[in-house]
Each structure stands twice: as structure tokens, then as C-alpha cells.
Amino acid sequence: MKNDPNCKFDVAKIRSDFPILSQKMNAKPLIYLDSAASTMKPRQVVESISDLYYGYYANIHRGVYLFSQISTEKYENARSVVKKYINAKYDEEIIFTRGATESINLIAHSYGRPNLKEGDEIIVTEMEHHANIVPWQQLCKETGAKLRYIPFDDKGELILEEYDKMVSNKTKIVSIVHISNSLGTINPVKYIFNKAKEVGAVTLLDASQSIQHVKVDVQELNCDFLAFSGHKIYGPTGIGILYGKLHLLEDMPPYQTGGDMIKSVSFERTLFADIPGRFEAGTQNIEGAIGLGAAIEYVSSIGLDEIAQYEHSLLEYANQKIREIPQVTIIGNAKQKASLISFLLEDIHPHDVGTIMDKLGIAVRTGQHCTEPTMKHFGITATTRASFAFYNTIDDINVFIEGIKQVIETFE
Amino acid sequence: MSELNDLYQEIILDHNKNPRNWGKIDLPSNFAEGFNPLCGDKIELYVNYNGDKIQDIKFEGNGCAISKASASVMTTMVKGKTKDEITKIYNEFHQIITEGCNHDHYIDENLEVFCGVKEYPGRVKCAALAWHTLNDILKRIDNNG
Numbered sequence: 414m415k416n417d418p419n420c421k422f423d424v425a426k427i428r429s430d431f432p433i434l435s436q437k438m439n440a441k442p443l444i445y446l447d448s449a450a451s452t453m454k455p456r457q458v459v460e461s462i463s464d465l466y467y468g469y470y471a472n473i474h475r476g477v478y479l480f481s482q483i484s485t486e487k488y489e490n491a492r493s494v495v496k497k498y499i500n501a502k503y504d505e506e507i508i509f510t511r512g513a514t515e516s517i518n519l520i521a522h523s524y525g526r527p528n529l530k531e532g533d534e535i536i537v538t539e540m541e542h543h544a545n546i547v548p549w550q551q552l553c554k555e556t557g558a559k560l561r562y563i564p565f566d567d568k569g570e571l572i573l574e575e576y577d578k579m580v581s582n583k584t585k586i587v588s589i590v591h592i593s594n595s596l597g598t599i600n601p602v603k604y605i606f607n608k609a610k611e612v613g614a615v616t617l618l619d620a621s622q623s624i625q626h627v628k629v630d631v632q633e634l635n636c637d638f639l640a641f642s643g644h645k646i647y648g649p650t651g652i653g654i655l656y657g658k659l660h661l662l663e664d665m666p667p668y669q670t671g672g673d674m675i676k677s678v679s680f681e682r683t684l685f686a687d688i689p690g691r692f693e694a695g696t697q698n699i700e701g702a703i704g705l706g707a708a709i710e711y712v713s714s715i716g717l718d719e720i721a722q723y724e725h726s727l728l729e730y731a732n733q734k735i736r737e738i739p740q741v742t743i744i745g746n747a748k749q750k751a752s753l754i755s756f757l758l759e760d761i762h763p764h765d766v767g768t769i770m771d772k773l774g775i776a777v778r779t780g781q782h783c784t785e786p787t788m789k790h791f792g793i794t795a796t797t798r799a800s801f802a803f804y805n806t807i808d809d810i811n812v813f814i815e816g817i818k819q820v821i822e823t824f825e
Numbered sequence: 826m827s828e829l830n831d832l833y834q835e836i837i838l839d840h841n842k843n844p845r846n847w848g849k850i851d852l853p854s855n856f857a858e859g860f861n862p863l864c865g866d867k868i869e870l871y872v873n874y875n876g877d878k879i880q881d882i883k884f885e886g887n888g889c890a891i892s893k894a895s896a897s898v899m900t901t902m903v904k905g906k907t908k909d910e911i912t913k914i915y916n917e918f919h920q921i922i923t924e925g926c927n928h929d930h931y932i933d934e935n936l937e938v939f940c941g942v943k944e945y946p947g948r949v950k951c952a953a954l955a956w957h958t959l960n961d962i963l964k965r966i967d968n969n970g
């Protein structure tokens with residue numbers, strides 16, 4: 414696929430890798446438009462996990478026998494796959510966690526607590542997921558630091574002049590969402606992080622919604638830390654990534670303590686392991702890591718540029734179709750936008766929209782999307798959100814648009 | 826849209842559009858708020874209880890069609906009723922939304938529109954919100970004598 418996205422992108426082949434997409438929901442063919450909440454899993458990911466359990470499973474980093482060594486190798490190989498995918502410098506900079514939420518909590522705990530004090534400031538945006546607000550609020554309570562929010566305008570774009578005024582030598586952490594899960598806005602990370610580096614602040618990118626759609630290069634973007642969840646990039650649930658620059662991670666105390674994260678333990682004291690082991694206490698999510706590695710290899714085999722281009726063509730088509738319905742108001746109209754549409758249907762409550770869509774076999778997300786402050790900006794409590802992934806088709810969007818029309822008809 | 830008729834019936838849509846007893850009561854004898862954090866549904870319930878009956882009841886809030894219609898229907902049913910009478914209706918309503926309708930038994934015609942709610946487990950809480958909020962008020966009335 415080079416120029417004509419609808420022609421060359423082999424979506425039928427991709428769909429054949431996702432058996433669940435041929436299922437019915439409420440006796441209707443499933444139209445899955447909730448990939449921003451969680452993506453479906455391709456055969457390759459599921460098989461990487463069954464291969465593990467049926468073929469060579471053993472606990473890692475422990476046994477001297479062959480299966481333990483193979484399991485360890487596969488687990489560590491997944492780390493290298495992630496490292497390559499985000500262009501980190503070293504394997505040790507990749508920490509396996511339970512997900513984006515745990516990654517952010519880990520940074521707040523192990524970087525934030527020892528390094529922040531009263532008078533320091535942390536900057537986030539007003540469009541953060543709760544996962545990138547609440548850990549910082551807790552940290553501020555403990556340290557006396559102050560949490561500041563970059564505002565956004567009615568289109569859903571950050572007001573950078575306000576950010577420019579906010580950054581100072583008090584700024585210690587700048588943590589922002591790359592792509593908003595409720596508005597779809599793609600934020601100008603590079604600008605924001607360059608500015609943060611000018612005052613020596615540490616930067617964290619919440620890549621939960623970008624890692625599966627666009628190229629994320631931690632070195633190019635000036636990320637000190639980066640967080641994402643495996644289940645949003647076609648991988649398993651319960652696994653996530655924390656990337657951290659080597660010199661930062663090396664100085665950080667552990668998040669949890671116990672087995673596997675130590676060098677030596679006596680009754681008097683413990684020597685902690687080097688990174689990344691220091692942050693991977695206890696028996697790890699081996700299947701999660703291996704499944705995530707397989708997911709990233711799958712995405713890479715299709716190609717991020719191709720994915721981005723195809724998904725953008727879906728977004729454009731959906732945008733054009735949905736705008737023909739006069740009752741629709743789109744929430745989030747940033748110029749740079751990922752492939753999701755949050756919207757209102759006059760005064761029809763999103764939960765009624767969701768229920769009617771469900772009966773038609775269409776899975777959309779309704780509610781506040783864990784972004785209550787973002788909703789507040791627009792004076793609303795909920796939206797309906799349709800998000801598109803590379804396995805969605807123009808037909809999916811046609812059914813979705815018909816669904817909207819049926820909702821309106823029902824309420825007429 | 827035939828599959829949806831069991832839930833989004835004419836009556837529900839009508840109560841949603843023109844909720845009965847919508848508004849506030851100045852100086853109510855009792856007041857309670859109800860939330861459904863899952864949906865962001867919210868109800869404010871105003872009651873004037875004269876020691877024997879609910880003389881007047883009004884509500885405001887925002888929520889989906891199911892929660893709004895349920896609140897609206899509820900207010901029309903409990904106005905002028907004693908606590909015991911209301912408890913009976915509440916029990917019937919609760920049975921309907923959790924277990925569905927058994928048409929061998931008498932069903933209050935006002936409640937019949939909620940027979941389909943059981944098929945939508947995600948929406949049972951929406952239907953129940955107003956009633957739970959009223960229940961909070963009745964419990965407090967109990968405790969005060």
C-alpha cells in the first residue's frame with residue numbers, strides 16, 4: 414500500500430488473524446469500535462502463549478535446566494523487541510510492569526518520592542487519563558509539591574502559551590499524554606519536552622494511546638520515562654512497559670521488594686539487584702511479556718506507517734459520514750487527531766446510544782473514559798466514543814453510521 | 826428496531842422527554858441525592874412527608890433515558906402513598922428489574938414497561954437509581970420515628 418490506502422492495505426488478510434472479529438454479538442456480526450479501550454488479539458499472540466505453555470514453560474531466571482533457560486531467553490527477547498520498537502538505547506531500560514497505570518505509579522513512587530520536595534512543581538495536561546493524574550496528586554500530598562495542568566481549548570488542543578508561562582526552574586516532572594483517549598488529540602510532545610529539558614525537568618510520556626498507532630522514538634522525543642499497556646497494542650492484559658533512561662533508573666530505589674530483585678539477602682540487609690531486575694520483584698508475567706513481544710512483532714510486520722495511513726483513511730471517512738448527521742456534535746476537533754471520534758447525539762444519553770448499538774452488534778464505549786476533568790471542560794458527563802484500528806473496515810463504519818441513525822429514530 | 830422495543834418503549838421515551846414531577850421543592854421535609862458512578866447518572870430527590878404519606882415529590886438530575894423514566898414513573902406512583910404502600914411497590918419493582926416479569930401474576934401496569942430491563946444487566950442500576958434514593962429517604966423517616 415503506497416498511495417491508495419483502500420486498495421493496497423490487505424485488511425481482509427489482517428482480519429483473518431483475528432478470529433474474534435468473525436463472531437456475532439447479540440446475533441449480529443460484531444463491529445468492534447472500542448480498540449482504544451482494549452484491542453483484540455491476533456492468532457500470533459495467542460499462539461506465542463500456547464507455544465509457551467504447551468512447549469517449553471518453566472519459571473525464569475531460576476532453573477539450570479533447559480526449559481527454564483528457553484523461557485528466560487524468550488522473556489528477555491521480548492524486552493529486546495520492545496527496546497527496538499521504541500528505539501531505547503539499552504535492554505536494561507525496559508521494565509515489565511502490569512500496565513501503564515503501574516508504570517506511572519512506579520515512577521511517582523521510586524523517582525518522585527526521593528526527588529521532590531515542597532515548592533517543586535509537576536506539570537500534566539487537563540486531558541490526562543486518571544492514571545496520569547491521581548498518582549501525582551498522591552505524590553504532591555506526600556511531598557508538598559504542586560500539580561499544575563496545561564489547559565486546552567474547545568477544539569481539544571493544548572494552549573501552549575499557558576505551558577510556556579508555567580515552566581520554570583520549579584518544574585521537576587512534566588508528564589503528558591501523547592494521544593488523548595477521549596478526544597483523540599495528538600499532542601506536540603517534542604515541543605513540550607524540549608521546553609521541559611531546558612529547565613532540567615524529567616519527562617514522562619503516557620504512550621497508552623499512541624504506541625499502537627504512530628512511531629514513538631524515546632530518543633527523538635526526549636523521553637526520560639515512557640509508559641504503556643500491552644493490551645492496547647494487540648498484546649495480552651496484565652503486562653505493560655516502563656521505559657526509563659539508564660542513569661535515572663540506576664539511581665531509583667525499588668517499587669516492590671521480595672524475590673528476584675535482590676543480589677544478596679541476609680537477616681541484616683539486602684543488596685538490591687541491578688536494573689531491570691530491581692523493578693521486577695517476584696515471579697513475573699512470563700506469558701504477558703512473551704505475548705507482548707509477539708504483538709509488537711506483529712504490528713512491526715505490518716508496518717507502523719502503513720497502519721497510520723490506513724487508520725487515518727478510516728478516520729477521514731468516518732468524519733465525513735458522521736458530519737452528514739446534523740444531530741451529531743463531535744467532541745475533540747484537533748488538527749492532529751488519532752483514529753477515534755467522541756461525540757454527542759443531541760440530548761440522547763450516551764448510555765442509551767451504547768445500549769442500542771450493542772443490540773445492533775456494535776461495540777462502542779460510553780461514559781467519561783476515565784477523563785472526568787476533560788469532560789468537565791465541555792460541561793458534559795459522558796460521550797459515546799468509536800475508535801478505529803487497522804482491522805476495522807469501511808463497512809464497519811457504514812454499519813456504525815446506520816446505527817447512529819437508528820438511535821436517532823428510536824428517540825424521535 | 827424491533828429488538829429494542831422491549832427496552833425503549835413509547836412510555837419510557839415519553840417519560841424521558843417529559844419527565845413528570847420534574848423540579849425542586851422549596852424546603853422539602855426530606856432530600857436525598859443518588860449517584861451511579863458507572864454512568865455518571867445523578868438524581869436529586871425532594872420529598873414532603875407529612876408523618877403518614879408522601880404528599881409531594883419532585884426530582885431533578887441527569888441521566889440516561891432509563892434512569893430518568895424510572896424516576897418519573899416512580900414519582901407518579903408514590904405520591905399520596907404511605908410508607909408501607911410504597912415498600913410494596915418498591916419490592917415489586919425490584920423483582921421485575923432483577924428477575925423479570927412473570928405474567929401469571931398481577932403486575933402493576935405502570936411497572937410493566939420495566940419488564941425488559943432484566944435483559945440488559947448493564948442497565949439495571951440505571952433503572953434502580955431513583956428507587957434506591959427514595960429508599961434512603963424512607964429509611965431515614967423510619968429512624969426518626
Ligand SMILES: Cc1ncc(COP(=O)(O)O)c(C=O)c1O
Pocket residue numbers: 449450512513514515542544545590592593594619621622642783
Ligand atoms: C491515555 C491512557 N493512559 C493510561 C491508561 C491506563 O491504562 P491501563 O488501565 O491499562 O493501566 C489508559 C487506558 O485506558 C489510557 O487510555
